[in-house]
Amino acid sequence: MRVLKFGGTSISSLKCFSKVVNIIKKNYKKDQIAVVLSAPKKVTDNLFYMIEKSCQTKDIKEIFNNTKDIFFYLIKSLFDSNENYYYLNIYNFIELKFNRLLYLLNIVFNLKFCPNSINAEIVCMGEIISVKLMELYLKNKNIDVFVIDPKKIFLSKGQYLESFIDIKESERRIKKINFPKNKVILMAGFIAKNKYGELVALGRNGSDYSATALAACLKANVCEIWTDVDGIYTGDPNKIKNTKLINKLSCKEAISLSYLGAEILHKRSIFPILEFNIPCIIKNTNNSNSYGTSILNIVNDEKEIIKGITFLKDIAMISIFICYNIKTINIYNRILVAFKKSNIKIIFMMQSSSESNINIFIFQNNLSESKCIIEYEFCFEINNKLFESIHYKSDLFILSMIGSNIFKNKNIFINIVKFFNFIHKKMISILYGGYLSNAFSVVLESCNIVNDLNNMHKIFFEKKNFIEIFIIGNKNIKNCLFNLFYKKKFFFKKKHIELKICGISDAKKLLINENGINLKHWKYNLSNSKIIFDSDIIIECLKKNNFLNPVIVDCTQNKIISKKYADFLIQGFHIVTSNKQPNISSIDYYKKIRNMSIISNKKFLYNANFNTQFPIIENIKSFLNLSENKNYYFSGVLSSAISFIFERLNKGMSFYKIIVLALQSGFSLKDIYHAILGKDSAENLLIIARELGYNIEIKDIEIKPIISKKFLKKNIKKEIFNISISVDNKFKKKLQKAKIQGNVLNYVSNIKNGKFIIKIQEASPNNPLFKVKSKENIFIFYTNSHKSFPIILKSFSYKKNIYIFNILNDLLKLT
Numbered sequence: 001m002r003v004l005k006f007g008g009t010s011i012s013s014l015k016c017f018s019k020v021v022n023i024i025k026k027n028y029k030k031d032q033i034a035v036v037l038s039a040p041k042k043v044t045d046n047l048f049y050m051i052e053k054s055c056q057t058k059d060i061k062e063i064f065n066n067t068k069d070i071f072f073y074l075i076k077s078l079f080d081s082n083e084n085y086y087y088l089n090i091y092n093f094i095e096l097k098f099n100r101l102l103y104l105l106n107i108v109f110n111l112k113f114c115p116n117s118i119n120a121e122i123v124c125m126g127e128i129i130s131v132k133l134m135e136l137y138l139k140n141k142n143i144d145v146f147v148i149d150p151k152k153i154f155l156s157k158g159q160y161l162e163s164f165i166d167i168k169e170s171e172r173r174i175k176k177i178n179f180p181k182n183k184v185i186l187m188a189g190f191i192a193k194n195k196y197g198e199l200v201a202l203g204r205n206g207s208d209y210s211a212t213a214l215a216a217c218l219k220a221n222v223c224e225i226w227t228d229v230d231g232i233y234t235g236d237p238n239k240i241k242n243t244k245l246i247n248k249l250s251c252k253e254a255i256s257l258s259y260l261g262a263e264i265l266h267k268r269s270i271f272p273i274l275e276f277n278i279p280c281i282i283k284n285t286n287n288s289n290s291y292g293t294s295i296l297n298i299v300n301d302e303k304e305i306i307k308g309i310t311f312l313k314d315i316a317m318i319s320i321f322i323c324y325n326i327k328t329i330n331i332y333n334r335i336l337v338a339f340k341k342s343n344i345k346i347i348f349m350m351q352s353s354s355e356s357n358i359n360i361f362i363f364q365n366n367l368s369e370s371k372c373i374i375e376y377e378f379c380f381e382i383n384n385k386l387f388e389s390i391h392y393k394s395d396l397f398i399l400s401m402i403g404s405n406i407f408k409n410k411n412i413f414i415n416i417v418k419f420f421n422f423i424h425k426k427m428i429s430i431l432y433g434g435y436l437s438n439a440f441s442v443v444l445e446s447c448n449i450v451n452d453l454n455n456m457h458k459i460f461f462e463k464k465n466f467i468e469i470f471i472i473g474n475k476n477i478k479n480c481l482f483n484l485f486y487k488k489k490f491f492f493k494k495k496h497i498e499l500k501i502c503g504i505s506d507a508k509k510l511l512i513n514e515n516g517i518n519l520k521h522w523k524y525n526l527s528n529s530k531i532i533f534d535s536d537i538i539i540e541c542l543k544k545n546n547f548l549n550p551v552i553v554d555c556t557q558n559k560i561i562s563k564k565y566a567d568f569l570i571q572g573f574h575i576v577t578s579n580k581q582p583n584i585s586s587i588d589y590y591k592k593i594r595n596m597s598i599i600s601n602k603k604f605l606y607n608a609n610f611n612t613q614f615p616i617i618e619n620i621k622s623f624l625n626l627s628e629n630k631n632y633y634f635s636g637v638l639s640s641a642i643s644f645i646f647e648r649l650n651k652g653m654s655f656y657k658i659i660v661l662a663l664q665s666g667f668s669l670k671d672i673y674h675a676i677l678g679k680d681s682a683e684n685l686l687i688i689a690r691e692l693g694y695n696i697e698i699k700d701i702e703i704k705p706i707i708s709k710k711f712l713k714k715n716i717k718k719e720i721f722n723i724s725i726s727v728d729n730k731f732k733k734k735l736q737k738a739k740i741q742g743n744v745l746n747y748v749s750n751i752k753n754g755k756f757i758i759k760i761q762e763a764s765p766n767n768p769l770f771k772v773k774s775k776e777n778i779f780i781f782y783t784n785s786h787k788s789f790p791i792i793l794k795s796f797s798y799k800k801n802i803y804i805f806n807i808l809n810d811l812l813k814l815t
Contacts, residue, residue, distance in 0.1 A: 001220040002027060005036040005189065005211030009228040010285040011130060012041035014077035019285050021141065023226065024184060034185035034214060037134055038207040039126020040070055047123045054108040068098050071129055078137055086136040093132050097125055116160035120201045127188035127207065135186055144183040150210060151199060154192035162203035163192055167272060171217040187214060205266035212280065216272035223273060223280045225265065231282045231293030232264050234308045239450050240457045246307055250299040253307050253402050256439045260400040262310040270295065305412055306403040306460045311449060312347065315396040316367040317428065318360040318374065321388040332358060338377045344370060348431050359429060364394050396428060397449055400441040401460060415459045421601050422455055422548065451546035458548050464496045465815035468547045470503035470538050473555030475523065478504065480801045482519055484808055497815050505533045507558055512537065514545040535564040539571045549814055553807060554579045569596040569604065576810040578608035578803050583687045587695050605810035608803040609687055611640065612777055612795035615806050619793055620691045623781055632783045633752040634692065638684035640775040640797040641667055641675035642747045647774040649731055650744045656724035678703040678758045685749040689756055696756065704759040706747060738762050744770055768792050
């Protein structure tokens with residue numbers, strides 16, 4: 001025996017109805033089947049609406065006729081002729097039922113309220129008509145049918161509109177029925193009868209409940225729930241992108257999903273199949289070949305630990321803070337009893353580990369009544385100040401993931417930490433354990449639920465590391481970076497990394513697309529963009545969209561942009577930057593950025609501050625972590641322009657020729673000017689000093705420039721020849737002196753004994769500075785205990801924009 005239940009969407013049109021009939025034909029030839037039907041789509045909602053309007057003594061003529069027409073349009077499309085015997089039969093049956101409906105609604109209209117017994121009879125009419133229609137249509141197609149009346153077999157307990165089936169008594173009744181073989185058994189869903197012989201409704205998803213209860217009573221081999229989707233998905237496909245079909249669910253997982261908000265089988269529908277160990281399959285009427293989702297008593301599936309995510313909205317939290325001399329277990333039990341008496345559902349109730357407070361989670365529409373219950377039940381405790389305080393919060397959400405052995409899997413735990421990093425600012429509480437031990441939930445303050453669901457789904461199901469990039473920089477730098485991304489595309493694919501460029505700016509105009517920018521035409525589109533660059537636009541884009549790992553990549557040296565870093569961090573962006581301004585500005589702002597990074601739990605990465613082949617900042621931090629002796633000092637050449645110049649000066653080349661060669665090698669006059677003034681070296685030394693723990697400003701660094709001070713304020717383009725003569729004269733004697741000693745000259749940045757100085761100094765053959773080559777940077781770290789064995793880092797800056805590799809390296813740290 002197989003039980004097949006078809007929902008409202010499956011019988012709402014000729015096309016759908018015909019598919020249902022084909023499924024019935026295909027199945028009843030293999031095995032005897034029992035078919036349970038819902039009312040067509042919209043019918044039950046319309047019936048509830050008519051009751052509501054009749055109570056308000058409002059006109060229902062339009063909705064009444066529209067509901068009636070749903071059936072009339074259906075039968076006209078199903079039967080060939082209005083003279084058809086079966087057509088006339090169902091037509092008259094519909095007229096009869098709607099006359100009865102009108103009679104009942106008139107009673108409601110006159111009473112101005114709807115008695116529960118009438119309410120139940122009205123809302124169940126759709127299912128009764130559906131079964132009669134299917135019976136006559138199948139007979140018209142020469143398929144034998146046996147109709148069973150749910151009122152005769154299902155004994156229910158509870159309320160008129162939310163009853164529970166007594167499975168044992170119903171099973172005893174159904175055993176008395178002699179089901180004819182080779183006939184399709186038909187039954188209306190949603191309907192039962194109480195012990196007084198009154199018709200009652202089975203509540204939300206009542207037809208599913210009817211089907212699983214019938215399967216239990218018949219000891220069916222399987223219960224199939226046919227709907228308009230392929231099965232149960234890892235999330236709501238209407239809200240979450242890239243959801244996946246779940247192949248198998250345990251009954252316990254299905255109950256948890258249902259309880260925590262997923263619109264699948266109601267938990268009442270699952271209990272019969274759980275108790276009688278009957279497989280339940282959710283299948284698609286429009287895709288009958290799909291395997292669907294199987295709900296089984298036990299599922300042994302180690303691969304799929306997390307099965308799905310869901311949410312509840314409009315949640316309120318009541319927090320009761322209790323004095324230490326009160327036993328919380330007594331308070332806990334009194335809350336349960338008081339709320340049960342008032343029929344208020346407690347979703348969760350959690351006691352803190354310190355037992356000093358109890359948190360109660362309920363639906364928000366019950367909050368006012370719940371306040372009254374708390375104040376009445378605990379008036380003695382409140383008046384005698386045995387409660388420290390009672391707090392109420394509303395507009396909350398509960399986001400949940402459901403699976404098995406959640407915290408026994410290392411990868412799941414890592415993903416939970418990732419999710420916490422994303423939602424920690426709006427998280428109120430964590431819910432885990434108890435009856436729903438296979439679920440892990442977080443309570444969030446008012447939020448963009450769609451964004452949070454999508455990000456949660458990405459973390460736990462897509463198995464990719466997402467990075468959404470907003471890049472600011474000039475055309476050449478962006479070109480280099482985009483070309484690097486393209487060259488690394490196979491590496492990204494292998495590592496499951498997905499880079500998405502969502503914003504491009506030159507700090508004047510802004511190109512933005514939350515779904516990702518097509519890089520084939522980015523230059524043209526940016527030049528034609530009408531959006532003026534504004535950091536607030538980028539922040540607003542983050543707020544509106546479900547970015548999981550957004551990052552600002554700043555390839556400028558723009559002070560104004562660097563002043564926005566604190567805002568970017570606190571709003572949820574990581575920052576990867578080559579912009580030195582935040583690190584060379586005041587020590588207060590330097591510390592503020594780092595504090596914001598900690599508070600927001602977002603990374604501030606700046607290895608690209610140095611145009612080196614390796615992440616120098618990372619290496620400095622490693623040196624500090626590994627160094628047992630904190631008495632260290634530093635020496636180095638921190639400018640590739642300086643090493644270019646001094647290699648040639650040491651060989652006797654004139655400064656003028658060196659400048660000409662430098663310009664031919666890609667250096668600008670501005671680069672050269674900043675180098676010989678010591679500006680580049682000073683900025684880099686300031687960053688290193690601060691990384692080493694010195695709270696200094698740029699003014700604390702003593703700079704002895706290469707050129708005479710009288711040239712400092714002059715135009716380098718006009719004075720280049722005079723500057724060259726000055727440098728040549730200045731170096732002539734120094735070079736001769738150095739050569740006699742077998743030494744060379746270099747422009748060296750030093751940190752020693754709390755002093756910071758940049759000056760020209762000699763280097764002997766045993767000194768690491770002796771062999772500094774053109775365009776090379778060298779970083780030398782000494783400790784007092786290992787003066788003879790310093791840590792030496794060298795980098796050859798053969799390209800001006802080599803720091804883009806450090807940008808990529810920093811981006812990979814975000815995965």
